[in-house]
Amino acid sequence: MHEVAARMPIPRGLYCQFPLGRPLGKPRDPEFQHEVLRAAFGLLDATEPTLATYPVVIEDEVDVALACPMPARLDPSLPAAVDEMRGLRKAFDRASGGIRAAVDPDVVEAALRGFTRVADDATPWDQAEIPDNPVTAGLVIRGYYEQAAAGLSEHVPGARSAESWFAQQTVTGKMLHRAQQAMKDAGAPQPFWFYVLPASQHRLD
Amino acid sequence: MGADHDMRAVMASLPVPDLEGAPFAVAPNLADAQVAIVTTAGLHLASDDSFGIFDPGYRVLPHGRDDVTISHNSQNLDRSGMMLDRNVVYPVDRLDELAADGSIGSVAPSHLSFMGAQSDLATILHDTGPQAAHRLQEQGTDVVLLTPV
Numbered sequence: 001m002h003e004v005a006a007r008m009p010i011p012r013g014l015y016c017q018f019p020l021g022r023p024l025g026k027p028r029d030p031e032f033q034h035e036v037l038r039a040a041f042g043l044l045d046a047t048e049p050t051l052a053t054y055p056v057v058i059e060d061e062v063d064v065a066l067a068c069p070m071p072a073r074l075d076p077s078l079p080a081a082v083d084e085m086r087g088l089r090k091a092f093d094r095a096s097g098g099i100r101a102a103v104d105p106d107v108v109e110a111a112l113r114g115f116t117r118v119a120d121d122a123t124p125w126d127q128a129e130i131p132d133n134p135v136t137a138g139l140v141i142r143g144y145y146e147q148a149a150a151g152l153s154e155h156v157p158g159a160r161s162a163e164s165w166f167a168q169q170t171v172t173g174k175m176l177h178r179a180q181q182a183m184k185d186a187g188a189p190q191p192f193w194f195y196v197l198p199a200s201q202h203r204l205d
Numbered sequence: 206m207g208a209d210h211d212m213r214a215v216m217a218s219l220p221v222p223d224l225e226g227a228p229f230a231v232a233p234n235l236a237d238a239q240v241a242i243v244t245t246a247g248l249h250l251a252s253d254d255s256f257g258i259f260d261p262g263y264r265v266l267p268h269g270r271d272d273v274t275i276s277h278n279s280q281n282l283d284r285s286g287m288m289l290d291r292n293v294v295y296p297v298d299r300l301d302e303l304a305a306d307g308s309i310g311s312v313a314p315s316h317l318s319f320m321g322a323q324s325d326l327a328t329i330l331h332d333t334g335p336q337a338a339h340r341l342q343e344q345g346t347d348v349v350l351l352t353p354v
Contacts (some may be wrong), residue, residue, distance in 0.1 A: 020209045021354045033299050041235055093226065101275060
């Protein structure tokens with residue numbers, strides 16, 4: 001953040017108004033990345049603390065949900081979110097070329113079963129056997145789905161469009177909205193329900 | 206305006222530590238310098254411990270390892286870009302290219318990652334931050350490229 005960097009202050013900074021999570025701006029665009037690096041390394045010539053601004057602005061695309069083919073319902077005996085998650089496993093495994101989510105699919109499945117109990121079975125959140133805690137469990141689910149999206153997408157999506165796909169269009173995302181609302185209504189500690197989903201995706205009453 | 210606009214507004218309102226002036230050093234010649242990456246993206250090798258909530262530690266990323274994973278605790282950043290191309294947050298391939306064409310002296314043998322979502326900076330300021338700096342100095346790093354997320 002420009003304001004934070006200016007207040008710290010830092011010795012040399014290149015403020016890039018790029019999406020959060022993409023400090024070099026454009027994935028799979030080596031030329032653009034080199035331009036950013038040239039600008040950053042150019043600050044080494046400065047003889048006093050310097051905070052420069054990169055002239056290109058890139059906004060996130062949270063309003064444009066990624067279009068991904070979704071797996072069909074295969075096993076009605078499973079919770080719908082678990083069935084969907086299993087259907088995305090090949091896409092999750094095939095994502096390559098980037099940084100992988102540090103998630104265990106077995107933990108993701110356990111987290112989905114736990115949140116489903118909260119969302120659809122009226123189980124109290126602290127008795128639903130959500131692994132670890134709802135914050136961490138929400139993150140591993142999201143990480144699994146974003147990596148699956150990377151395995152499904154044939155182009156580079158805008159920042160946060162995979163997040164919007166996950167939160168708005170998947171069975172799991174819709175279930176997590178119901179679980180989040182149930183936890184809030186039940187008086188769960190604020191961080192536990194707030195961080196189940198990204199703040200930009202909240203649809204709470 | 207997108208979601209990042211709202212997050213930036215929140216972040217801009219948070220207090221920051223008073224560091225009493227900017228640390229500053231004259232930089233070496235880039236063409237002779239060893240360059241390392243320090244990121245706040247919460248990256249680590251697959252075999253390392255994930256970052257816990259408010260984890261103030263850092264992880265070592267040996268250059269050349271491809272099994273880099275993310276366990277950053279924040280919901281409020283995009284991961285899809287780095288999942289398609291690590292260089293958008295961890296530009297090791299770009300540094301290799303700069304070393305090959307002589308723009309930088311060399312790429313450091315290892316890089317470091319912290320996790321950006323923190324509540325108490327005291328441990329980083331007085332413990333893990335200095336440890337990380339010492340480690341970089343020990344391996345001969347001259348220039349650090351910080352990539353915050």
